Amino acid sequence: MNPLRAWNRFWFGPISARPLGMFRIIFGILVLAHLAFISVELDYWYTDAGLLQGDQARLAASPLRYSPLHWVQDPVSVRCVVGVVAAVAVAFVLGWRTRIMGVLLYLGVLSLYHRNISSNCGPDQLMTIVSFYMMLSPCGAALSLDARRVSQRRGTMAEPMIVPWAQRLLQIQLCLIYLASAAFKCHGNTWLGGTAIHFIIFNHEVGQSNLEWLAGYPVVISALTQSALLVEFALAFLLWFRPTRKWIALTGVLLHAGIVPLVNVPLFGEQMTALYLLFFAPDELAALLGFFDPRRWFSRRGNELQAFTARLDPACAFDGWRQLELAFDTADPANRIGPAQ
């Protein structure tokens, strides 16, 4: 295989804009949820009526982590900033002027992130990084008011295509998180030894529910601990391949659902599982959406319609439509329109 060609195909081969459009909607909603959580203790963490006053937030952030909220930090101004970021997030969800809203959303999330370095954790970190990538991506090309305006101007309802390099960065970032997290866990004794969840259960400040009774079943604890580690390793690789994708995505959803009663880190698992959508091919996304459409649960026609629309997907006509199936050619050639690959 010519490596230059593979590079170009991976980063620049056009793909359907729909998975990214779907992710944009969910991510925007998660940002709104993040702002709602922030607003509960806004004064304590983000204003000078709380923990840090004057230049303390700037000193705590250390040089190079800039935020206008290091200077503007009275409660009223910070509320205004949060309100503006919320309005931007709504426009981002709707896909109105998505490019501009993407930039504003990133700046808003980054400003809040750098104002509160002392208690930021995984969900904040991930949200800032994802909003950076979303700013770079053409995430308003599908399922947005922008896309509707463009198609009305053009007079057709053609399927939008995008150059996916920013989407690829999001995919790689997700895999890197799982890989780094799993690899770091192997440095200790408790994950490989199967006792890590026992200790998490007894950290009551971090935990969500009291699950102390579970510690009476060390075999179950061991199975849960070691399978969590295994799934994290698997998620870093198996999302890339079509034959394993839906199964590992389902396992990943179960992993994060299992973390919910154990650990109180809202919006982390939600963001991680939403990122799986970026690996889906258009027909897989259509099948997933069909699964959640109650009209299709009772209708045979629904499935036929779904198969038909997947065949009509012009994204299939281009080299990059499949996410990374360099070795697995499982797609039915009859489902494609356009030149054979």
Place this chain on the structure above:
Amino acid sequence: MAWRRTAARLAISAFLVFHLTATVVWNIPNSPLKQCLIPAFRPYMLPLGLWQSWWMFAPDPMGETAVLESEVIDAKGMRHVYEFPRIADLPWWKKLPRFRHPKFTCNLMIDEYATQREFTSRYVLRQMGLPPEAYPVHLSLYCQIKAPPPPGQPYSDPLARARLHNLGIYDFVALDEIRP
């Protein structure tokens, strides 16, 4: 027009290589290579908020429950205790948005956050609202730490004594010292 597309792809490819190298360097375990390369990428990763560490519950999860407290002794020798928000006993819907408190406590236990310990102690005094004549005051910031039972044992001992982990001792001579 083809040359423009090629130039754009070359520029994006250069950015991709740089960005991915920076991200990977940030994520590798501490090593001489990381120590050597991190300064080169810091001016890019920090301002953009791309710095990251995914050591969640790694290498081993912290099984001990840590709660932050502060003790103040004023000029008259009176002892005042300030308890930071504790979320362990809250119902789940109240816990959800308050997930930052345990993270903050854990962060303060890292030496890197020494400056913030001092800021936190000033916050404690602001919250206590002691009058000017109560100064000078002597403040200790500490964590109460409860150890988990050994693996296989299902319940922790509610009567077990907590261990104190001292985070810092500060003296403030006058009221105006607690406001920056």
